[in-house]
Amino acid sequence: MQALLQFGRNGLRQQAQSKYLSQALRGYASKELTVRDALNSALDEELARDDRVFIMGEEVGEYQGAYKITRGLLQKYGAKRVRDTPITEAGFTGIGAGAAFAGLRPIVEFMTFNFAMQAIDQIINSSAKTLYMSAGTISSPIVFRGPNGAAAGVAAQHSQCYAAWYSHVPGLKVLAPYDAEDCRGLLKAAIRDPDPVVFLENEILYGSAFPVDDTILGKDFTLPIGKAKVQREGKDITLVGFGKMVGYNLEAAKELEKEGVSAEVINVRTLKPLDRETIVNSVRKTHRVVCVEEGWPQSGFTAEIVATVNEECFDDLDAPPERVTGAEVPMPYAANLEAAALPQVKDVIRVAKRCLGR
């Protein structure tokens, strides 16, 4: 009923194929939730559920979170469980690693993942590898989370995408949510997961609102780690991406539909362990693939998708796999150059058409 009012009869027909309608019809109390609130509510619920969970990072407490992701949590849970740290990433990440070894469940927030480079030895050599080196006796139920990749006008030192670096390392699980559903489900799953999880958020998306239903808002709502989602079904071409690029690919798909192209959009969700099966099955169906990321191209995450497609379904391809990535430059500040350094929706559309031979 709400959908009818919102979209009108013609709109309803258009939405008939879309996931949103089915969601709207399923959830009788359909509402919207920002990514920020999705993350905040997930943290809140997991702090309430398990005493061992605590949050640690710069400005997570009294400041209410640099990006307000942890708003209200200090007031609710106290300073023991929402711990402001000094600006010393190597130190507090190592403390988190040790606390996890001892069986607590830390959530370490990096104000951005650029700063995590100062702590990357602890993430990789302490948290990622110790389970293996100890033959399974010492585990690391820890979550490292924060904004990753390009923001807006923050220049080269604050704009790097670390998807390729972390997804490279065995022993880590790496997640990249797109919408509010992803943020709630994947973050709750990450906190409950017994292994170290790198959770790559996107600052630009924090304020974006997405529809959610009662299932998504449920206290035990989790999404499976290790499974990609077919965000939009299609049959002519596969668009693969994670995080913000899923939104770009959905927009590109909408535009392509006007020209009679049915694009399938894969939301990778878990960068490691990578759900190669879902991606390959999609490419076997559509025979063409464009992979999109904001990170740099050399040894980038999309390079892995292209390698996988070549290795596992080369014979199903009707065209070489394509990539749309960030340009191979440190991020410029000037707005025009910054825009030129990142893929835009029009780039995805153009490359998709090229892949289709148009």
Place this chain on the structure above:
Amino acid sequence: MALSTLKQACQLSRLAGTLRPAIYLSARGFAAEPAQEESETITLEVNPFKGHKVEPPSNVVETNKDELFDMYKTMFLMRRMELTADQLYKQKLARGFLHLADGQEGVPVGMEAALDFDDSMIQSYRDHCTYVGRGGTMKAVFAELMGRVDGPARGLGGSMHLYHREHNFFGGVGIVGEQIPVGTGLGFAHQYRDDGHVAFTIYGDGAANQGQIFEAFNMAAIWNLPVVYVVENNHYGMGTADSRASKSPQYYTRGDYVPGLWVDGMDCLAVKQACLFAKKHALENGPILLEMDTYRYHGHSISDPGSTYRTRDEVSGIRRARDPIEHVKQIIIEHGWADANELKRLEKELKAQVNADVEEAKKSPFPPEEDFYNNIYVDGLGAKLRPIEVGMDKIQLPKGPRGPSADASTH
């Protein structure tokens, strides 16, 4: 009471049979039956501690015959273990890196006399003796060096990665300095749980200038974490003398606002006293730093002769004057608990025990194929990983939490 007076008292007591100095309970020979009576408590003086922003504990240490024998035997076994590890490497049964701690045995032995296994500990890669101090067996160490399944890491870690989760020993860490924030996190967990225990975080003079240490000190001090930081100062970070690497090699002062003690690390009784004091301090007042003045006879690792940056005279001089095992041996002999021949016989037995352990360890098999991918994750999620080439079968991980950590880490 001065040590010389004690010695005189010992001799007098033995000769007279009935004359006893006030601090003595009794003096019996090694051959006598030890089991029936409470072990004879004595007090001894150790080298005085030096304090930084803290009043050092008394240098009069209480111990007893049983404890001293225990310490002596453990140190001797540790010494033999390290020398045997050297041989294993030369026989190409052990591979990669090997960092031996012979000469430093006084530190783990003194420490464990002050702690229990609910206290946590983390160490650098020079970890064989620390692991044994934490209750690990020598056979397990030898097996791990040879990459066999009966090692504490089932052969997956090697010399630098010995762990004992049950006794709260978290390694065995290969990256210099990495263990200090991690050890601080172990202390964080003790405080979070309010469980009355402390974390001993051990590192070397080579690591002592690392920035992350000072980050850890700061947070430990702000939050009053029950952490005891232990610098095993063996005076050489690999081949660089402490005075060449550090503007201030007085490591016990480097905590600034974190109080510290300098300890004669070649005397296990001094180490014990300092650790008892430090544990109490950490629980009541927050972090404290102990500098153990110690020495390693081997080079930095098995590939280092240890003679290009220090003189052979220095090494043999320290061995003559300060060897931790000889020191306790002297105390035992002076108190009439055994003579040199009895101890020689005991040492022969202990050597045989070590040799037997090596032979047992050699029988242990290499890890099976499942160990290749079993412990990448606690919960493998049923994921498929890529093998070395795409023509091979994917590596199929199990689904659901499993393995030794499964119970502890799930909810």
